[in-house]
Amino acid sequence: MTELVLGTRKGLFVLEGEPHGPFEIRARAFAGETVDHARRDPRSGRIFATVTSPFYGPKIFYTDQPVDEWVKPPGNPSFPPAQTVSGWEQCGGVELPKGGKSALKRIWVIEPGEDDGVIFAGGDPGVLFESTDGGTSFELNEALWNEPTRPGWQPGGGGLCLHSIVTWPGEPQRLAIGISAAGVWLTEDGGRSWHQGNKGLKARYMPEDAPEDQIALCVHRIHRAATRPERLFLQFHGGVYRSDDSGASWTEIGEGLPSDFGFPLALDPADPDSAYVIPLTADMDRVTPGEQVRVYETRDAGSSWTARGDGLPAEHAYLTILREAFDWTGSGQSLGLYFGATSGTVFGSADAGERWFTVADRLPPVLSVTVN
Amino acid sequence: MPIVRLREPLKRLAGNCSEHTLQAGNVSDLLIELETSQPALSGWILDERGLIRPHINVFVNGELGDGRSSLQDDDRVEVIPAISGGASR
Numbered sequence: 001m002t003e004l005v006l007g008t009r010k011g012l013f014v015l016e017g018e019p020h021g022p023f024e025i026r027a028r029a030f031a032g033e034t035v036d037h038a039r040r041d042p043r044s045g046r047i048f049a050t051v052t053s054p055f056y057g058p059k060i061f062y063t064d065q066p067v068d069e070w071v072k073p074p075g076n077p078s079f080p081p082a083q084t085v086s087g088w089e090q091c092g093g094v095e096l097p098k099g100g101k102s103a104l105k106r107i108w109v110i111e112p113g114e115d116d117g118v119i120f121a122g123g124d125p126g127v128l129f130e131s132t133d134g135g136t137s138f139e140l141n142e143a144l145w146n147e148p149t150r151p152g153w154q155p156g157g158g159g160l161c162l163h164s165i166v167t168w169p170g171e172p173q174r175l176a177i178g179i180s181a182a183g184v185w186l187t188e189d190g191g192r193s194w195h196q197g198n199k200g201l202k203a204r205y206m207p208e209d210a211p212e213d214q215i216a217l218c219v220h221r222i223h224r225a226a227t228r229p230e231r232l233f234l235q236f237h238g239g240v241y242r243s244d245d246s247g248a249s250w251t252e253i254g255e256g257l258p259s260d261f262g263f264p265l266a267l268d269p270a271d272p273d274s275a276y277v278i279p280l281t282a283d284m285d286r287v288t289p290g291e292q293v294r295v296y297e298t299r300d301a302g303s304s305w306t307a308r309g310d311g312l313p314a315e316h317a318y319l320t321i322l323r324e325a326f327d328w329t330g331s332g333q334s335l336g337l338y339f340g341a342t343s344g345t346v347f348g349s350a351d352a353g354e355r356w357f358t359v360a361d362r363l364p365p366v367l368s369v370t371v372n
Numbered sequence: 373m374p375i376v377r378l379r380e381p382l383k384r385l386a387g388n389c390s391e392h393t394l395q396a397g398n399v400s401d402l403l404i405e406l407e408t409s410q411p412a413l414s415g416w417i418l419d420e421r422g423l424i425r426p427h428i429n430v431f432v433n434g435e436l437g438d439g440r441s442s443l444q445d446d447d448r449v450e451v452i453p454a455i456s457g458g459a460s461r
């Protein structure tokens with residue numbers, strides 16, 4: 001049985017099913033609320049939801065309650081907002097320093113760390129939080145908050161979002177993070193200090209003679225190859241890149257794609273030469289190109305790309321897939337790939353992208369997908 | 373002393389109590405006092421800057437007010453989500 005935890009514009013959904021068939025909606029929480037990211041920590045089983053209420057601001061909630069106990073009350077056509085039912089708790093410490101000039105705008109991502117009990121959260125304005133108690137409470141990463149270049153950081157279209165938190169297997173002190181539009185930042189000391197990792201990234205929206213150490217770099221997504229952790233793949237705001245030196249420098253690998261603009265990225269943990277992207281036409285036309293939906297796969301570290309679309313919409317399709325809305329499970333030939341669109345459709349593949357099926361349709365706009 | 377009235381989900385966070393009597397000279401101070409006495413409300417009405425969140429309205433005796441609105445004994449303050457908050461959702 002495969003479980004998907006979705007964040008949508010209208011709540012959190014838990015879906016379950018077998019590959020190649022439609023999944024059942026097992027539960028919904030935060031009805032009516034924007035859930036930017038939702039995921040289960042596989043170590044503890046705890047489910048997290050980052051909720052951006054237009055009224056009450058951004059919050060992170062968690063529950064340890066089994067999905068079967070998210071009771072749907074009789075007579076109510078929908079699951080109630082989690083704030084009004086038991087079982088969900090608000091994570092502590094998810095806030096900026098009191099009395100300052102900034103307010104937290106959104107939490108974009110939750111990411112389990114390497115050490116037991118460590119959970120990271122990234123948000124707007126370009127902030128990182130860390131929990132060491134399994135996500136019950138968080139603390140702001142002060143070094144990044146006080147980074148001297150911060151006053152010059154510019155937000156992308158979605159805000160100054162810290163959206164990618166990339167751990168290093170077995171080395172909890174090493175992290176790479178991606179901020180739109182403040183580039184790639186690296187730490188080797190557990191976040192006590194940070195340095196940029198932007199060499200080679202080319203921003204087409206900047207003058208050609210802009211200095212190489214510029215920060216206004218609109219990184220869209222980063223992932224690390226599990227078995228070769230010095231290798232990372234990056235989807236940029238125009239450009240797909242690979243780094244073989246732990247994020248210090250980047251090589252463009254988008255040649256052969258119908259468009260090198262897009263948001264999400266996935267990898268096969270068994271193959272450090274693998275990556276999957278879902279291109280969108282352009283930054284001014286953020287829909288899948290050619291009126292069809294295709295996932296593009298490389299197995300040679302970006303030297304070539306193969307379209308994977310068997311079972312995906314082949315005509316009249318104008319979908320948008322956001323950065324957190326693509327995830328994977330397993331590896332090798334049984335790699336499971338799942339992505340959701342803002343149209344409310346979720347697609348899946350149980351064979352590394354060879355064949356695709358519709359997991360669910362007619363959901364609210366899908367903002368995030370995680371698979372267990 | 374002024375009274376502040378809350379609706380769900382703020383009421384639940386404030387000990388499931390909809391009315392709170394607090395000493396304060398203006399709305400901003402009243403809300404700070406409310407957060408101090410009901411820590412679970414921290415960050416729900418006021419942001420980190422101490423400002424009332426953009427899509428929350430405060431009414432003083434039925435009239436739309438703001439953080440600077442002065443308060444007298446027995447004034448009634450209501451905290452209500454603004455209709456504008458649903459605009460882009």
